[in-house]
Amino acid sequence: MVHEPDTSVLSVRDLRKSYQLGERSIEVLHGINLDLRRGDLTLLMGPSGSGKTTLLTIMGLLLRPTSGQVLLLGRDVSRLDEWRLPALRRAHIGFIFQGFNLLSALTAVENVEVVLEMQGLRGRAARRRAMELLDSVGLADRWDHLPEALSGGEKQRVGVARALASPAELILADEPTGNLDSKTAAQVVDILRHLAHRENRAVLVVTHDPALRQLADQTIHMRDGLIVEDAKAKPSSELAVPLASAVQRPDPTVPLPVGVLPRAPVDPPYGKLVHHRPRE
Numbered sequence: 001m002v003h004e005p006d007t008s009v010l011s012v013r014d015l016r017k018s019y020q021l022g023e024r025s026i027e028v029l030h031g032i033n034l035d036l037r038r039g040d041l042t043l044l045m046g047p048s049g050s051g052k053t054t055l056l057t058i059m060g061l062l063l064r065p066t067s068g069q070v071l072l073l074g075r076d077v078s079r080l081d082e083w084r085l086p087a088l089r090r091a092h093i094g095f096i097f098q099g100f101n102l103l104s105a106l107t108a109v110e111n112v113e114v115v116l117e118m119q120g121l122r123g124r125a126a127r128r129r130a131m132e133l134l135d136s137v138g139l140a141d142r143w144d145h146l147p148e149a150l151s152g153g154e155k156q157r158v159g160v161a162r163a164l165a166s167p168a169e170l171i172l173a174d175e176p177t178g179n180l181d182s183k184t185a186a187q188v189v190d191i192l193r194h195l196a197h198r199e200n201r202a203v204l205v206v207t208h209d210p211a212l213r214q215l216a217d218q219t220i221h222m223r224d225g226l227i228v229e230d231a232k233a234k235p236s237s238e239l240a241v242p243l244a245s246a247v248q249r250p251d252p253t254v255p256l257p258v259g260v261l262p263r264a265p266v267d268p269p270y271g272k273l274v275h276h277r278p279r280e
């Protein structure tokens with residue numbers, strides 16, 4: 001993939017993070033340098049406790065570094081006033097964090113609609129688009145479920161549908177396939193690849209699954225708060241494990257991967273369906 005010179009959506013420079021535990025200060029990131037470019041699917045791997053979530057949370061502007069720079073579209077945002085950050089996050093960053101980013105009082109489809117509404121899409125048009133996005137992650141038949149009535153993997157996929165609905169240039173996903181069976185995991189990764197390759201976004205995925213390396217443009221390994229390797233993905237001829245057929249889409253004109261789960265019939269138009277009210 002050819003990149004423009006200025007395609008880094010988010011960069012970190014000499015990033016350090018210490019947590020205060022009582023009297024003690026414990027440094028968990030020891031000077032991280034990293035660039036996330038448009039069009040790249042980057043994997044972040046490493047043992048439990050190596051600092052992956054801490055790094056992702058700082059990159060998502062949800063946590064401040066102790067020192068170092070966070071450059072969003074070339075601008076250092078690591079020292080900005082707190083009140084400026086939510087608008088930057090909404091405009092530029094999509095999160096897929098397990099059990100984190102769903103609004104518990106809203107159904108699956110409404111969780112996607114709120115993202116569309118922030119972009120000015122309303123009413124039936126928003127409902128129709130939200131249903132399409134849920135369908136693309138295999139959840140058309142779960143549209144009216146509240147998060148509490150979804151499995152972990154289904155919640156994860158609503159999170160993916162929300163990321164699809166957002167215009168964010170940067171997508172941060174913390175173990176988005178952790179709860180999923182291998183076929184559904186391959187489908188989710190395929191969608192994340194789509195976001196990177198077809199929509200030219202920068203996508204960072206934390207995973208413990210080495211099989212996903214084959215799908216990435218860049219794989220970063222962390223150990224004890226440091227990046228120990230930053231390698232380009234191997235060419236497919238070197239792959240030891242064949243790719244699941246579900247992740248190969250030969251037709252690049254297909255706009256979105258289609259859900260792998262059997263679809264229940266859904267009555268169109270979606271707008272006439274009952275609108276759920278938050279529960280007590």
Ligand SMILES: Nc1ncnc2c1ncn2[C@@H]1O[C@H](COP(=O)(O)OP(=O)(O)OP(=O)(O)O)[C@@H](O)[C@H]1O
Pocket residue numbers: 019020021028046047048049050051052053054055
């Ligand atoms: N709020 C906190 N206060 C103190 N220490 C913390 C805090 N959050 C994380 N840590 C410590 O920082 C280190 C890195 O944690 P982090 O959650 O970033 O790891 P991780 O690589 O995401 O691990 P996992 O693969 O288990 O999710 C760990 O040693 C953890 O105990």
Ligand SMILES: [Mg+2]
Pocket residue numbers: 052053054174
């Ligand atoms: Mg983690």
